[in-house]
Structures are given as structure tokens and as C-alpha cells.
Amino acid sequence: MTTAKKPRVPRGPNAERRAATRAKIMDATVRCLAEYGYAATSTPLVAKIAKVSRGSLLHQFPTKIDLMLAVAEHASRVRGATVxxxxxxxxxxxxxxxxxxxxxxxxLQRVEAIALMEVTVAARSDKELAARYPEFAVDLDALLHRARVRMAENLGIPERQEEIETLAHLTRVALEGLAMSSVFIGRQTDDAARVVALLKRMRQQVIDGLVAEAAKANL
Structure with missing residues (x-):
């Protein structure tokens, strides 16, 4: 039986330059999306802000949609790292x-979060983006689901996973809605502290319920 060869991982100065160029492109695209919005973000504008040639950009991201999906993944990773x-x-x-x-x-206070919102909203009207965005969304949902499962396990209540998952989902959509209200409507998030406090009280109620259940079990 022949053993399949592992794909060669490019190394050396060329790989480093490519990675550095990609990082500059990601940063510039995030800035474009946050400052100018999806419609005004173009590959020539991104290349100009990133201070790279348009050819270098197109070599890594042949189309705007390729770039937008890469930025969505990048922004999602940054958000996860921040959490x-x-x-x-x-x-x-x-x-x-x-x-x-x-x-x-x-x-959600990071500029990457605003960029991700722009791409997500654009997937509703940009047909080419709409055709490819669901794959990213499904992968993201699967990642979040695994995190919520671990959350229930670490709380010692795997049997209440559905409840924990629902509460985590509520947290995410409530806070994302609050952030979008600030970004797209221009409304100041004076209510943010109250919303965060309410969501924390709801989670505290779950914790208190667990403590009470444990106490009864030990009687």
C-alpha cells in the first residue's frame, strides 16, 4: 500500500511575504468595510489602502466575493480570540x-465585528455572495454549537445542553442586534449596560438553579 504524501507547506521568504501581504489585505478590507460599507468596498480601494499592487491582491483573492468570505472568516476568528x-x-x-x-x-466592539456585519447583511442582496455565504454560516454555527456543548459539560449539566445552547444563542443575537443598531442606525448604545446586566442575571438564575438542584440531591 502506498502512503499518500502530505501536502507541501510552503516555507521561506516567499511564504512569509505572502502571509505579510495577506495580513495587510485583511486589515485594509476590514477598515474599508467598517468605514465605507460593503457596496463601496472594492478590490482597487483595498489594494490602495493596503499599499499592495492590485495584482498581488488578485493573486490571493481573484474576486471580491473571495475576499469578502476570507474577511468574514478572519473577522470571526478575531472575535473568537477576543472572547x-x-x-x-x-x-x-x-x-x-x-x-x-x-x-x-x-x-462586538472590535472593528472586525463591524466588517463581519457588513458582509452578513450584504449576503441578503448580493446574489453571488448569497450563493456562497451559507457555507461559511453553517461552519460558524457548527463551531458555536460545539462551544455550547462544552459549556454545558463544564457546568456539569450535559443533560441541560439544549437550555444552555438556547441561552447562549439568545445572548449572541441580542448583543449582535444591539451592536448593529449602533452601527447601522447610528443609535448610541446607552441601553448596552442594561442589556448586558439582564443577560447576566438570566445566566445567574441558571447557576442558582444548579446550586439548588445540587443541594437537594445531597439531602
């Missing part, structure tokens, strides 16, 4: 679950 960074002081368990609300809200 993890904000939760790093808390051990797995109730405290981490409670402060997950703050962590999600912090991730």
Missing part, C-alpha cells in the same frame, strides 16, 4: 459562564 482572551481569567464553570456575556459584548 477567549476576555474569559481567560475565569476557570471553566459558573464564573466563566456568567462572564461570557461580557466577553461576547467585548468582541
Amino acid at each position: 477567549r482572551e476576555n474569559l481567560s481569567p475565569y476557570p471553566e464553570g459558573p464564573d466563566r459562564f456568567l462572564h461570557g456575556v461580557d466577553a461576547v459584548w467585548a468582541s
Whole structure:
């Protein structure tokens, strides 16, 4: 039996230059989307802001849609990293679950979150983007689902996974809606603190219920 060869991973100066160029393109695209919106973001404008040749950009991202999907993935990773960074002081368990609300809200304050909102909203009207965006959305939902399963397991209540998943989903859509209201409507998020506090109270009620159940079980 022949062993399949592993794909060759490019290394050396060329790979480093390519990675550096990609990073500049990602940063410039995020800035374009956040400042000018999806419709006004174009590959020539991104190349100009990134200070790379349009040929270099098109070599990595042949079309605007390729670029938009790459930025969506990039922005999603940045948001995830921000959540993890904000939760790093808390051990797995109730405290981490409670402060997950703050962590999600912090991730939505990043410019990458605005860029992701622009791409998501554009998928409703841009037919080419709409045809390809669902694959990204499905992968993202699967990632979030796995995180919620771990959340229920770390709370010691895998049997209540559905409840935890619903509460986590509510947190996400409520805070994303609040962020979109600020970005697209221009409304100041004076209500943000109250919404975050309410969502945390809801999570605290779940934690209190778990403590009460544990106490009864030990009687």
C-alpha cells in the first residue's frame, strides 16, 4: 500500500511575504468595510489602502466575493480570540459562564465585528455572495454549537445542553442586534449596560438553579 504524501507547506521568504501581504489585505478590507460599507468596498480601494499592487491582491483573492468570505472568516476568528482572551481569567464553570456575556459584548466592539456585519447583511442582496455565504454560516454555527456543548459539560449539566445552547444563542443575537443598531442606525448604545446586566442575571438564575438542584440531591 502506498502512503499518500502530505501536502507541501510552503516555507521561506516567499511564504512569509505572502502571509505579510495577506495580513495587510485583511486589515485594509476590514477598515474599508467598517468605514465605507460593503457596496463601496472594492478590490482597487483595498489594494490602495493596503499599499499592495492590485495584482498581488488578485493573486490571493481573484474576486471580491473571495475576499469578502476570507474577511468574514478572519473577522470571526478575531472575535473568537477576543472572547477567549476576555474569559481567560475565569476557570471553566459558573464564573466563566456568567462572564461570557461580557466577553461576547467585548468582541462586538472590535472593528472586525463591524466588517463581519457588513458582509452578513450584504449576503441578503448580493446574489453571488448569497450563493456562497451559507457555507461559511453553517461552519460558524457548527463551531458555536460545539462551544455550547462544552459549556454545558463544564457546568456539569450535559443533560441541560439544549437550555444552555438556547441561552447562549439568545445572548449572541441580542448583543449582535444591539451592536448593529449602533452601527447601522447610528443609535448610541446607552441601553448596552442594561442589556448586558439582564443577560447576566438570566445566566445567574441558571447557576442558582444548579446550586439548588445540587443541594437537594445531597439531602
